[in-house]
Amino acid sequence: MAVFTRTTKNLILKIDEFFDNIDLGLLVFREGIKAYLNRDFEAFHRHIEKIESLESNADRLQRSIGNEMITHSILPQHRAEVSTLIDQMDEIIDTIKSSLNEFSIEMPEIPDVLHNDFLNITEASVSAGEELIPAARAYFKAPFTVREKLLRVYYFESEADKLSRSTRRFIFQEMKELDLARKAHLRYIIHHIENISDLAQKAADLLSIMAIKIVL
């Protein structure tokens, strides 16, 4: 029994640590984009290093959580869904890492006039991800509160969507001085930032169904 209690405690700690990693990853992404826009490349590279260590830790935790749930037959009825949720949340931190790396490799030139727009898209997209974390934590402790928490994820996702659309429209219709290649590059970068909120929404959809199933 003591062995089993320890396994339970360890698993709970690992799941919490995994969520902490995603949460920190989102924070690092926001700060990384800010540093890039402010041309503080030293800080930007520090953030890339940080996100790489967070992502690798999240991967390790993801595998370990899956292993423990199977070996100790924990949550047999909800195991597959919990694993999928963790997998989808891991995709968020994977995307954060690859987006920051894209910035570092391609070094996109973002005109000063677009800085605020980029910051706003980043803020909305990261917020969608950040609002997912308490909802995911609530699934394990108070599943009946999950759906109300998820409303904020959907709100920020739609905000990120709107901001990205208006920014892209501005780039392609108002900024005549930019050539098409640069416009396409900026669109691609915006898509990368916006992708985080899309992934958060995908995880939120799954979480919402999981919450209904566990409450019933």
Place this chain on the structure above:
Amino acid sequence: MILLYLVSGLFLGWSLGANDASNLFGSAVGSRLVSFRKAAVVASVFVIIGAVVQGSGTTITLGRLGNVNAVGGSFTVALAAAVTVYLMTKFALPVSTTQAIVGAIIGWNIFTGNSTDVKTLSQIVSAWIAGPILGAVFSIVLYIAVRKIKRAFEIHIIRFESYLKTGLIIAGAFAAYSLGANNIANVMGVFIPSFNLSEIQLGFITLSSAQQLFMMGGIAIAAGIITYSKRVMETVGSNIMELSSEAALVVMLAQALVLFLFSSTSFASFLKGIGLPSFPMVPVSSSQVIVGSVIGIGLYRGARNINFRVLGEIGTGWVATPLMAGLTSFFSLFFVKNIFGIEVGWKSSGSVSQTSPLPSSAGESVSSIAQYLLLALFIIGIISAALFFFLEIRKTKELSRSEEKFWKNLK
């Protein structure tokens, strides 16, 4: 030879273990919260304890219904019940050992010209009806309580599940104890008047003749659980509706409570003591109680997923099983008496019941077999515990070694 007479009862016990006892852990094993091995060990141990410690209450009631006073009669009555259970199971008809044995005893009463005590019979039948209803009521109350506790304390679902797993083992043990206490009368009840075994002294404990028979019946039930109940356990529960892990615990507890109420003489006297009506000591069908409990949860949740056909099947079982067992018993007694020339019983005169107990030498030989069985149980228990402990340690070590290897290779 004497043991041959017991074979029909032991066969009935085995089929009870294989079918009815599967209900004990069915929902837990079906939802993969408890492994079959663990469930089978706990159920077997507690069924035997329940039968030996508390099996007498329901046996007295069955004795009042019909005091089978010849060992040939006991054999035939138990065989008729066992054959009925076997045939009805084979043709996928709803069946209960409890109802089969009652029908078989009534068949014996008719054959030997003994009158059936209508008061006892009505008590038994009302308990059959009350069992599933009480199961439903208990499961609704317990389900509400468990959900309220879960919600109020905001317990992490992984921790909650670890509590549930422990709860399922404890509730399963309680249910197995209650099943042993309640249903052992079906298996060995008819043999009690005919067997007079010498007492076995085990330190402070003395095993009476009836308790030795109950122990043998308990071992037969345990054998049924270990050898044949795995498939039934893995499918039970989902037949009526899908069960969540907390619902599995509630169903198990509700079933255990109902079986306990109908078999605990001390609880009955406690109720009498405080001026409340007590429950009759009647063997009830564990399958039907569990169906009632599952339907109770289904009703609370809005009756969306319930397969209501099973209710009709229960009703059919109340009539069809005793009828078929009664007919089988009557005709078998006729053959055993007139073709094989074995005495199957006679009409009891007045209030004094006449029985033909076995000769004392036969009783002593059965007693010594019971002693050897006890010793074997003790040795098997120790070996199994050691083996389980050893295997668990080895499994844990192997897992941690493979985990370490995995991360090392990944790096």
